[in-house]
Amino acid sequence: MDLFSQSWSALRAAVGGLREEDFARPSGCTGWLVRDLVCHLVIDAQDVLITLATPADGEPTRDAVTYWEVSDTPPRGDDPLDALTVRLAAAYEDPGLLMFHLDDVGSAAGRAALLADPALRVGTRGEILTVADYLSAYVMEWTLHHLDLIAYLPDPEQPPAEGLARSREVLERIAGAAFPASFSDADALLVGTGRRSPTETERSELGDLAATLPLRLG
Template identity: 75%
Template sequence: MDLFSRSWSALRAAVAGLRDEDFTRPSGCAGWLVRDLVCHLVVDAQDVLITLATPATAEPTRDAVTYWDVVAAPTGDDPLDALIVRLAAAYREPRLLKFPLDDVGSAAGRAAALADPAGRAGTRGEVLTAGDYLGAYVLEWTPHHLDLVAHLPDVPGPSAEGLARSREMLERIAQVGFPPSFGDRDALLVGTGRRAPTGAERAALGRTAARLPFPVG
């Protein structure tokens, strides 16, 4: 839960420091500009609030790792993705996007800090402890933080601990182990399909290369 809070705070701080012109730069998400990604983060923050306010009494059905599934690689053509693009464009000015992320995002952070780690919450038809649910979101914030800075090298990226934990989770979800020659950042970028592996990386991956990518959702 602490890593959730640190990862989320770092991501929101990175967005808060963006210049207006940064919002029209491409992000690391296929088909999305930075403004589209920020709009998606607002929706994510709403999801966190909704889930933490949806208590459950049933036994947990998922944990921080099994919350995620390997899904089809994003193409940018998904109707929900297209909706995010239209919604982001409606904000017109970057400050109008920064405000709801700060407002709803701060509320999500406070709700997470107040949550009982052992308390149960329902989401997506599943039940998780609050601790596992928030732990799962480290794998949401960290790759999206990489998406944010993909074409903005001067903007601070995610923390080393967030990268390491996200790599560990991805390896467990996909049931693979990336070679030691892969740094955590590269393991996430290549593993989730955010960039293609180099020839040397493909050789190091061996048979795993044929299974790439492992986008999660």
């Protein structure tokens, strides 16, 4: 839960450091500008608040690793929900309003996470998780989107090292194999999730794992 707070705080701080012109830059998410990604983070924060306020009965059906589903479909940026996010982001017009909304809702999500009982079971997407596993899964969400946010920014501030390491560990468990030690945690995440293509050297180092990539998480 501490890692959730650390990763989320770092991501929000990175958004807070954006200049107005940065919102019109592309992000690491296919088809999205930085402003679209920031709008998505507002929705993510709302999802955290909703889930933490949705207690569930029954045994957990997912954990921090099985929370993630791997899709065979490459993102194109024209999914109906993605398209709605783009329209919502454009409706803000002033990036300052978007940043204010993220700070407002994001702060509340951060506080709710700190106050939540880790053993409580909550429901989301038709599944049941403990709060601890749900928030652990979101470390990956925040870390990947931090990398998306800074993909085309000059002199970007990287995500926390602990969040990168944990996210790599989770991705390796999803893949059922470890990435080569020569890969940095960030490179393992970027290549592993298809955010960039591996170089010829990296592909050679990946060996049989290369055939299973990318892992498109949803």
